[in-house]
Amino acid sequence: MHVLDLRVGGRAAAAGAWLAAAALVLSALAAPAGAAGPAPVSMIVRADDAAAAARGIARLGGVVGARLAVVGGFLATVPAPAAGRVAGLPGVVAATRDGGVRFAGDDWSARTDPTSMYQVTRELGARQAWRAGVTGAGVGVALIDTGVVPVAGLTGAGKVVNGPDLSFESQSADHRYLDTFGHGTHLAGIIAGDDTAGRPAGTGRFAGVAPGAHLVSLKVGSHDGAADVSQVIAAIDWVVAHRDDQNLNIRVLNLSFGTDSDQDPRLDPLAFAVDAAWRHGIVVTTSAGNAGNDSRLTMPARHRRVLAVGALDTSASVGTGDARVAAFSATGAADRAVDVYAAGRSLVSLRDPGSFLDTRYPQAAVGGRFFRGSGTSQASAVVAGAAALLLQKRPELTPDQVKRILTTSADPVRGTVGRAVGARMLDVGEALAARVPARSAQAVPAATGLGTLEGARGTTHVVDPADGAVLTGEQDIFGHAWNPQVWAAAADDGRAWTDGAWNGSVWAGTGWTGTSWAGTSWGGTSWGGTSWGGTSWGGTSWGGTSWGGTSWGGTSWGGTSWGGTSWGGTSWGGTSWGGASWG
Template identity: 55%
Template sequence: MRPGSMLLAAAAATGLLVAPLAGPAAAATSATHAAAAAPSVPVIVRHDGTGAAEAAVIRAGGTVGQHLDLVGAFTATVPGGAVAALSTADGVLAVTPDGEVRLQGDEWQADKDQHSMFSLTESIGAQSVWSAKDATGARLTGQGIGVAVIDSGIAPVAGLDAPGKVINGPDLSFESQTPALRNLDTFGHGTHMAGIIAGRDSGVKAGNEADKKQFVGVAPDAHLINMKVAAADGAVDVSQVIAAIDWVVTHRDDPGLNIRVLNLSFGTDSTQDPRLDPLSYAVEAAWKKGIVVVVSVGNDGLTETRVGMPAQNPNILAVGAADPLSTANRADDVVADFSTGGNATRHADLVAPGKSVVSLRVPNGYIDAAYPQARIAEDPAQRYFRGSGTSQAAAVVSGAAALLLQQRPGLTPDQVKRLLTSTADAMPAGDELAQGAGQLDVAAAVKAPTPAVSTQAFLPATGLGSLELSRGTAHVADPDTGTELTGEVDIMGQAWTPAGWAQVCTTGAAWDGDTWNGRTWSGRTWSGANWAGRTWSGRTWSGAVWNGRTWSGRTWSGRTWSGRTWSGQTWSASDWG
């Protein structure tokens, strides 16, 4: 974020209006006794992150208040006469008197927040698409298109609770053995993604989707297939994710599903060649079976030269995150600083809004309980949660793909990719490599002619690599013994035979009833009372549950689901404020 927009962003993020600093700052270097005796005033102090600014406040006779990590600042109370000196102290970038603060109305207003779904759908052109029609005369809202969401589950919160909106696939998570938790989102991430893709409030009337008082996702009439793989503590193995992808491929044409899009807001830090990596092979097989696979590139930052797996697969749609800088003008948008840059061979195909995105909240879910400051405080119903990451950006693109597929059901995944990338808007201020083709413009994609049918000319993957290497640095562990699940076995302890699996994966027959890789994976009876002898949970993908680097070192979209870690600089700090 540019320094000049930080305080504006803070006001937008909190729903407050803050009076600006009046008059020039003096050049004094320390507070005098007279200044210290003056009445105290509230201020906002922008700092350099070294801790020197906090020390300067205390020396000036003030007190440090709440940290506003979203804008690199904190609140403080200091003697009025010390403000000028404080503004030039070491570590202080700026001091703004926190003038009269007033709410922007009785409730949060979506059209006043550039990170809300109303502003987001307007900026990418979705609102104009909703008024267009398909060949049958139906408006383009994603009707009839199934989007599979492999994630932490989907909670039946308002906006996702309409009959037929969410269809539960098998729960492949470690919580599936607890009936009260089966298919539900105990973490909060999957629901956030689902809201972005296809949320729709029950009060939204047909033809009035662009209602700033209602919550509406990018493809509000698409239906979601809930593929839960992650538990609240983050425990999940790459074999579970591959099994979920295979299930989606096997059942894509089942009555009522019509799965045309697969959203994967994650990635492992596998360094295995994507032509060999099983996770990469699984998404390529889904792509070749007619499913548009949308994957986040990761959140390791613009200087990171390797995107996550399976985004490394060149066939699928790899998505980076754009930052609107809290303005409605897309001309000044940049690639978010947390979005993985990649290299000349593989980087994001395009970017979509992914900074401080407002979507649906899971009350008392892990992230909700851990980071309550990410809730939208001005919303009386407390329905919304703000989050950043290439995870959110991927969800935006998944919704856009659903709109295109309703308009032109015969599109192949390659044609969808070509339409979205060829019509993306260049970002003059954005990182040239990390933005790929530019920022998503779904209105332009809907208007563009259908590309010629062609196949991307990449060497096909084989899937004959190592399951263990596909895990990268992430392993689930037995919570009692600390023993990690490693080697060429899945969570059932079943041997991994790449050649045999790759063959059935290619044909879309990896699942036989409730059986995958030779064992029963029904989501209800895992062929044993305790997961083939061990209850895998504990250290999860990253060796430290959710407060380390999340699902897998640098997995599930970089070093976490969002930003740079759930507990470091993300949900509660620079990306989730």
């Protein structure tokens, strides 16, 4: 789930003021001659009241240096023992040790942006784990979303493996597996992105929470984010059936998707699918929803077995420990609350050039190759990366043990009210140091999955914009009848997917190929002539929308955008990932 942060002013978007600093290098100030004890510390101070901030610096025994108009602040030199107090001075927005911070290439500094992945991973304790060799190496994280594109940070050998493309765009060879929407690529960067080039994981300019992990991408969403719940369930079943294929070692599944289903989670098919994945040894992280505090969690986050993740706002300043539950984040209702919170507001991750979100929201671009996004989607991705770190260190852990460790080692969130009271935020360092809990098995009522597919959709339905046909009722995207008894039994055993077939229809090819940009992918297949309710599709288009201009060629982007593309008026409207809207 995703709510874009489009503000360009104020503290939440203060990093926008840095964009004019092309190729600027800030050097540390020398210590005053004859100084005794620890050398004074040079700092970059951003301020919304420069006079008040300067007075505070003076009281600490510091000296204000050059004005830095481009960042809305100044350089300062302060006694080393007082350096930690600068950020809390009146008028100070953020204070960062200088130490050679650079603005090069794309005019943006991850070290001074409080919602950069550099700062997110630093605050979590993930960067310390990397130095100890815990990077998520060998752990596969399945990402069921809108696909992934090969932008820098996701092109390393073995970084991305494409499972089957189950989206409506799978019929176009130019767009199969690729993220035409922009959501999946952003999350992929948060989970396991890594700019490493022949260096240890996490030492590149950009790194996600688990830079050593590999991603298994299953595309279900199209260029407008459209995905039916049957596609999502099919993707989950594929992950369960193929978790050990090709050395995938899928131990984590991130599902930043949810519906407003009112079904009991014990009956809801989507909830049953994630329950089956969990019982087959896969930790499932799910987004809580973006309908605001005290709102009910979306499905499948409502299912008590999986990890329901809420979003924190950490955008105030670097290193102040002032995280709060984000205003847009669902916190839960009486029947189910969020399990753990993680950073989710204005997170800077990888940009998908020319995608729907990139085109629709240019204000969210950062410096060229990055993009800001907010939502419990992003928070869920952070927790998925944390789970991968934990499972590399302790591969013997069960999903219940992982959940117990991540939730009990989490830190209290200050200032919570309403359903957020008692909220706890992820702490990777504490989780990695925690003992394996003696008691971790969850007492969750047995699920049957015998509810309806239509009920699982809630109010969210895919619509063919060509003729307005709506997919409803007990049928999947191919119009094939849904039999809950037959499906639930197969899903429970991990055999709902056979080669390229699911629920009686052929959805994809029968095995692995080496033809995609990721090097290894699950073969595609043709859906020509397939229909539901009288509407059909085939060839290379969906809903009358065809792609033209630049396209993926080999392993690189052949241009800067999906040229010639028209969105045809399609948008989230009232149908979205979990009932929330973009904006």
